[in-house]
Amino acid sequence: MVDPLTKARRKESRLIIGLMSGTSADGVDACLCEIAGFGAKSSVQIKHLASLDYPLPIKTLLTDTIANLNVEQVARLNFLIGRIFAAAALKCIEEADYTPAEIDAIASHGQTLIHLPNADHDLLPVPTTLQVGDISVIAQLTRILTIGDFRPADMAQGGQGAPLVPYADFLLFRDPKLGRVVQNIGGIANLTYLPPACTQEDVIAFDTGPGNMIIDALAKILTQGKASMDTDGKLAFSGTVNRQFLSHLMLDEYYATPPPKSTGREMFGVQYARKILDEYGQFAPGGRERLEGRESPENPKPPAGEEPWDPAGHFRDIIATVSELTVQTIVSSYKSWVLPKGPIHEVILGGGGAQNPYFVQGLKRELSLASPDVRVLTHKDLGISDKAKEALAFAILGNDLIGCIANNIPNATGAAKPVAMGKLAFP
Amino acid sequence: MVDPLTKARRKESRLIIGLMSGTSADGVDACLCEIAGFGAKSSVQIKHLASLDYPLPIKTLLTDTIANLNVEQVARLNFLIGRIFAAAALKCIEEADYTPAEIDAIASHGQTLIHLPNADHDLLPVPTTLQVGDISVIAQLTRILTIGDFRPADMAQGGQGAPLVPYADFLLFRDPKLGRVVQNIGGIANLTYLPPACTQEDVIAFDTGPGNMIIDALAKILTQGKASMDTDGKLAFSGTVNRQFLSHLMLDEYYATPPPKSTGREMFGVQYARKILDEYGQFAPGGRERLEGRESPENPKPPAGEEPWDPAGHFRDIIATVSELTVQTIVSSYKSWVLPKGPIHEVILGGGGAQNPYFVQGLKRELSLASPDVRVLTHKDLGISDKAKEALAFAILGNDLIGCIANNIPNATGAAKPVAMGKLAFP
Numbered sequence: 001m002v003d004p005l006t007k008a009r010r011k012e013s014r015l016i017i018g019l020m021s022g023t024s025a026d027g028v029d030a031c032l033c034e035i036a037g038f039g040a041k042s043s044v045q046i047k048h049l050a051s052l053d054y055p056l057p058i059k060t061l062l063t064d065t066i067a068n069l070n071v072e073q074v075a076r077l078n079f080l081i082g083r084i085f086a087a088a089a090l091k092c093i094e095e096a097d098y099t100p101a102e103i104d105a106i107a108s109h110g111q112t113l114i115h116l117p118n119a120d121h122d123l124l125p126v127p128t129t130l131q132v133g134d135i136s137v138i139a140q141l142t143r144i145l146t147i148g149d150f151r152p153a154d155m156a157q158g159g160q161g162a163p164l165v166p167y168a169d170f171l172l173f174r175d176p177k178l179g180r181v182v183q184n185i186g187g188i189a190n191l192t193y194l195p196p197a198c199t200q201e202d203v204i205a206f207d208t209g210p211g212n213m214i215i216d217a218l219a220k221i222l223t224q225g226k227a228s229m230d231t232d233g234k235l236a237f238s239g240t241v242n243r244q245f246l247s248h249l250m251l252d253e254y255y256a257t258p259p260p261k262s263t264g265r266e267m268f269g270v271q272y273a274r275k276i277l278d279e280y281g282q283f284a285p286g287g288r289e290r291l292e293g294r295e296s297p298e299n300p301k302p303p304a305g306e307e308p309w310d311p312a313g314h315f316r317d318i319i320a321t322v323s324e325l326t327v328q329t330i331v332s333s334y335k336s337w338v339l340p341k342g343p344i345h346e347v348i349l350g351g352g353g354a355q356n357p358y359f360v361q362g363l364k365r366e367l368s369l370a371s372p373d374v375r376v377l378t379h380k381d382l383g384i385s386d387k388a389k390e391a392l393a394f395a396i397l398g399n400d401l402i403g404c405i406a407n408n409i410p411n412a413t414g415a416a417k418p419v420a421m422g423k424l425a426f427p
Numbered sequence: 428m429v430d431p432l433t434k435a436r437r438k439e440s441r442l443i444i445g446l447m448s449g450t451s452a453d454g455v456d457a458c459l460c461e462i463a464g465f466g467a468k469s470s471v472q473i474k475h476l477a478s479l480d481y482p483l484p485i486k487t488l489l490t491d492t493i494a495n496l497n498v499e500q501v502a503r504l505n506f507l508i509g510r511i512f513a514a515a516a517l518k519c520i521e522e523a524d525y526t527p528a529e530i531d532a533i534a535s536h537g538q539t540l541i542h543l544p545n546a547d548h549d550l551l552p553v554p555t556t557l558q559v560g561d562i563s564v565i566a567q568l569t570r571i572l573t574i575g576d577f578r579p580a581d582m583a584q585g586g587q588g589a590p591l592v593p594y595a596d597f598l599l600f601r602d603p604k605l606g607r608v609v610q611n612i613g614g615i616a617n618l619t620y621l622p623p624a625c626t627q628e629d630v631i632a633f634d635t636g637p638g639n640m641i642i643d644a645l646a647k648i649l650t651q652g653k654a655s656m657d658t659d660g661k662l663a664f665s666g667t668v669n670r671q672f673l674s675h676l677m678l679d680e681y682y683a684t685p686p687p688k689s690t691g692r693e694m695f696g697v698q699y700a701r702k703i704l705d706e707y708g709q710f711a712p713g714g715r716e717r718l719e720g721r722e723s724p725e726n727p728k729p730p731a732g733e734e735p736w737d738p739a740g741h742f743r744d745i746i747a748t749v750s751e752l753t754v755q756t757i758v759s760s761y762k763s764w765v766l767p768k769g770p771i772h773e774v775i776l777g778g779g780g781a782q783n784p785y786f787v788q789g790l791k792r793e794l795s796l797a798s799p800d801v802r803v804l805t806h807k808d809l810g811i812s813d814k815a816k817e818a819l820a821f822a823i824l825g826n827d828l829i830g831c832i833a834n835n836i837p838n839a840t841g842a843a844k845p846v847a848m849g850k851l852a853f854p
Binding site: 003004005006057058061066067068069070071072073074075076077078079080082083113114116121123124126127128129130134135136137139140141149152153155156157401404419420421422423424425426 | 430431432433484485488493494495496497498499500501502503504505506507509510540541543548550551553554555556557561562563564566567568576579580582583584828831846847848849850851852853
């Protein structure tokens with residue numbers, strides 16, 4: 001009998017399902033694709049994309065209370081999320097009119113519970129990362145060879161275990177003549193720079209800083225939970241950027257740190273949003289009082305102990321300022337860390353933030369000043385569904401683990417060497 | 428280039444290091460062995476056994492505070508213990524005068540943080556198990572193909588994920604003519620029954636109940652931390668078994684449950700030891716007062732809030748009773764669940780409890796009544812170092828994952844089907 005790994009490896013092309021759920025924990029994206037070849041010689045065709053939402057209590061556990069999970073919850077989540085990921089894969093297979101026996105492999109990112117690339121702990125001074133959604137559970141429930149848990153191998157080689165998507169960007173978007181930035185704006189904003197005719201060693205990739213995460217957290221706090229994001233950038237457009245405060249926020253040492261670098265909820269999450277609210281009064285005309293506002297029938301003061309009170313209309317300026325922070329830190333990253341390495345002909349936007357017109361217009365405005373000929377495109381313009389992209393990226397990483405080929409980009413992660421990231425579980 | 432998995436699979440015999448650390452978290456055992464063939468046709472030769480102690484703060488974290496670990500501690504432990512397991516493997520390789528390049532694979536059990544074969548949770552009603560010591564970390568730090576995390580695959584098929592060692596018992600100890608019980612007495616006591624000329628399907632295995640765990644916990648409580656175990660059974664021999672209390676303890680429904688079944692710290696740990704102390708007074712002559720004793724200069728009452736006060740000499744009876752509980756529940760398991768299935772010619776003792784003369788003498792005494800011709804042997808009598816046994820067992824499980832062969836025993840774990848347990852990480 002040929003085992004499923006050898007069988008998959010011997011094929012000219014493989015049907016692989018990539019599974020991804022991001023830190024916003026909305027649910028699982030499952031991307032079925034066909035991949036021929038391995039590494040730089042591979043070619044990819046998307047067949048189908050399916051999504052499966054998390055049940056609300058699980059989403060809540062994975063966002064609001066994630067830092068307080070105990071060992072039992074972590075262990076049970078690992079199995080439960082494995083089941084949900086398996087269900088997402090099976091849903092995708094069914095929708096695409098295949099059978100599980102026809103699929104060669106599943107490649108799962110899992111659900112990140114914590115990502116700590118620093119060793120900042122007294123008793124346990126090691127970097128770490130933890131993705132749950134057990135691959136043995138997925139393999140047993142689907143009867144499909146399953147690959148996953150990609151980040152630890154890179155971190156064990158001194159890397160940050162992130163970003164991993166640049167490897168897929170390299171395979172999908174490199175061009176013999178054009179310099180391209182693939183700019184993702186999720187909770188965090190990150191880029192992959194592909195110089196013209198680049199090799200894997202030439203790729204630069206790093207997190208530029210916050211994407212939607214601070215805006216979402218502030219929208220939630222300032223509307224007392226009524227809004228969870230700034231839809232279409234409406235709040236940002238209706239506010240005024242506070243330039244002084246913006247300059248202050250841009251002093252954060254993260255932006256001046258040369259890549260490779262990565263960040264996350266730990267740095268730019270709810271705590272950071274609260275810090276912004278604390279500091280804003282110092283920079284706003286009228287100071288602290290203006291932020292706290294005046295009580296009126298239209299603007300009643302909420303009971304003590306609840307979220308900060310924000311007088312009507314005022315918080316638009318804060319949202320505008322942190323939205324502009326995302327735009328400015330992205331463009332400033334290009335100036336500091338990309339343009340010194342090569343030309344940018346195209347910026348390919350992706351992620352939820354690519355739907356926010358404030359970001360798109362802001363980036364076009366700032367880029368036209370920095371580099372007039374640059375074109376701003378979407379993933380769709382290059383034939384890759386933006387929504388499928390991250391799940392697809394993990395299918396690509398999984399494909400190369402099947403070939404036992406190194407699939408990290410040490411330039412991007414800071415790892416000491418290329419490694420074949422991922423673990424395998426037989427069905 | 429041939430990948431390390433295919434290379435290992437093609438060899439007639441493989442050098443594999445099994446890595447094991449039990450729930451007592453003393454440290455890691457590393458057993459280097461050479462295994463020829465796969466499955467029922469494999470043969471095993473032990474080359475070297477090395478051990479590496481955990482640093483004391485890690486041992487404390489893994490025992491006293493294990494139930495309260497938070498997600499950051501779990502994640503950091505996963506990487507830190509991966510490093511310690513890698514160091515144990517490298518130590519074993521060096522002591523045995525090999526180089527890492529000569530070793531075909533590492534097979535690691537990992538360190539169990541929690542094992543919950545029930546689905547007893549409101550929000551996350553799934554069985555689970557969590558072993559840490561990341562296999563990608565081990566693979567990267569040793570540059571050796573690493574296999575591990577065996578239990579989840581069996582649990583995903585409805586099994587208890589335990590016991591796993593019976594598979595190794597079957598390969599090592601089955602006999603064409605003799606019926607054998609391999610009786611391990613660790614924190615928990617468990618057995619593997621191998622009927623004469625048995626196949627894998629005939630194997631019976633289950634946890635008989637407590638081994639040393641309750642005794643160790645009581646010794647710790649009753650000596651206020653001065654003793655952590657009953658060395659050589661001295662306390663048990665010097666006390667008197669309280670037969671009434673013993674009968675009461677044997678009413679626990681675990682003993683009457685038919686196999687497959689498994690248990691652990693959650694059932695027979697410190698909480699159970701405290702319950703025993705609470706209940707003992709009802710059965711001891713003089714009742715509660717006798718347990719609580721009388722204050723005297725030799726026997727001063729400890730400050731309120733500390734461990735239960737035990738008058739001098741008194742707790743020997745408790746230790747004797749729970750030691751006899753281990754003996755009686757083992758022999759009663761043979762009568763209820765083994766002898767109806769086939770003859771027992773030999774009982775092969777193993778585990779730390781095999782060093783406790785109270786257990787050995789007790790088992791010989793009770794077995795001579797139940798089945799007069801049975802011989803009581805040690806692992807050493809059959810040429811397998813007892814100390815190496817569990818680490819060796821995981822090397823055997825890893826060997827069969829290399830061959831992509833099912834390595835669970837559904838009869839023992841309750842899984843719906845045979846599966847190839849374990850995950851693989853390339854170096």
